[in-house]
Structures are given as structure tokens and as C-alpha cells.
Amino acid sequence: MKRVLLPICLIAAVSLLMVFNTQFTAAAENAVPSIKGIWTIESMEVGIGENKKTTVPQAFMMFIGNKYYSAIRDFSAEPRKVSTGQGAPGQDSRAYLGSFMADAGTYEYNGSTLVVHHKVGMIPSMMDQGSSMTFGCQMEGNNTLILTPQYDKMVLPGMKIAPSPDGKMSYGDMAVRYKFKRLE
Numbered sequence: 001m002k003r004v005l006l007p008i009c010l011i012a013a014v015s016l017l018m019v020f021n022t023q024f025t026a027a028a029e030n031a032v033p034s035i036k037g038i039w040t041i042e043s044m045e046v047g048i049g050e051n052k053k054t055t056v057p058q059a060f061m062m063f064i065g066n067k068y069y070s071a072i073r074d075f076s077a078e079p080r081k082v083s084t085g086q087g088a089p090g091q092d093s094r095a096y097l098g099s100f101m102a103d104a105g106t107y108e109y110n111g112s113t114l115v116v117h118h119k120v121g122m123i124p125s126m127m128d129q130g131s132s133m134t135f136g137c138q139m140e141g142n143n144t145l146i147l148t149p150q151y152d153k154m155v156l157p158g159m160k161i162a163p164s165p166d167g168k169m170s171y172g173d174m175a176v177r178y179k180f181k182r183l184e
Helices: 002-030 093-097
Strands: 037-046 053-055 059-064 068-074 100-109 113-121 132-140 144-149 175-182
Antiparallel strands (some): 068 100, 144 175
16 A cells, blocks of 8 residues: 555655646746846937937936836937036036936836836936826836836926927927836
């Protein structure tokens, strides 16, 4: 009896392990890729209609941790030069900064929407209580992050963030899609 019971128990144990392993593997394959990491811009779509085009900004990096994010962007048409910086003849800090922006804070992510809540920002109104930006968010594999601004859900006290009917913003063409690649 003992000789028959031992093989039956081993077969049952191996069968259970195979079932759990299959379920674990399937769950891992269906898991949503994480947005946490260090990202750099790959391309940016701007404008609408016949004015729509794809550009590659000078620089745009995002750092997304467990609860916090930071974003640093330079949308200048050309790299900023030291000789035209603050303190150069005829220049002020606004001209030097140009299209440079930086902000950091907390974020919420539900698998399809990313909402960033500003705690620190280059623009003072970004630090007002309740300031946030909302993006549609999707992953292509584990190394490509796509963000689509949802201007109708953005909250920046004292600023009008909505694009004009021709797809322009105060800084130039309205961004409609950001494509990032993972660095880490």
C-alpha cells in the first residue's frame, strides 16, 4: 500500500506544481508593463489638421518612481548657447530659458491615465495648490511609453492651457502625442 501511495502523491504534487506554474506564467504575461523608470523623448507630434507634424525636441526626460515624478524639457528649436544666457548683453532670464521647462511632484496612474500633481515647477502657478496635468497613457511593450495630453482635464490656476482652434499654444504648436523610450 505504501508503495502505491507514494507515487500517487508524487504525481499529484507534480500536477499541482504544473498547474500553479502555468497560472503564474499566464498572469506574468498579462501583467501591465510598469511606467516606473527613466524615460527620454523619442518623438513628439504637434499641431492639428494640415499643420500636424512630428518633431524631436532638443531634450525631454522623465523620471518616474514609486510615488514621485520629475520632468525636464527643452523644446527650443536649436540648442541654447552659453553666450546668449542670463548676464549676456541684451538678454534677460526669460530669453535664456526660452522653451525650457521643469516640474516635479506626485502622480496617479490607473493603467490608462497618468495625472501629475505639481509640487515644484519652473512656472510659479504650477506650484499652486491643485495644479495638475492629465495624459492618456499607454505602453508599447515594456520600453515605449506614449502620452497624449488631455487639455480639457488640465488644471493650472491662473493659466489658460487650452489650445487655440488652429492647434497653437502660448509656446508654439500644441503637443498631441509624446513617445518616450526607456533608459532604465
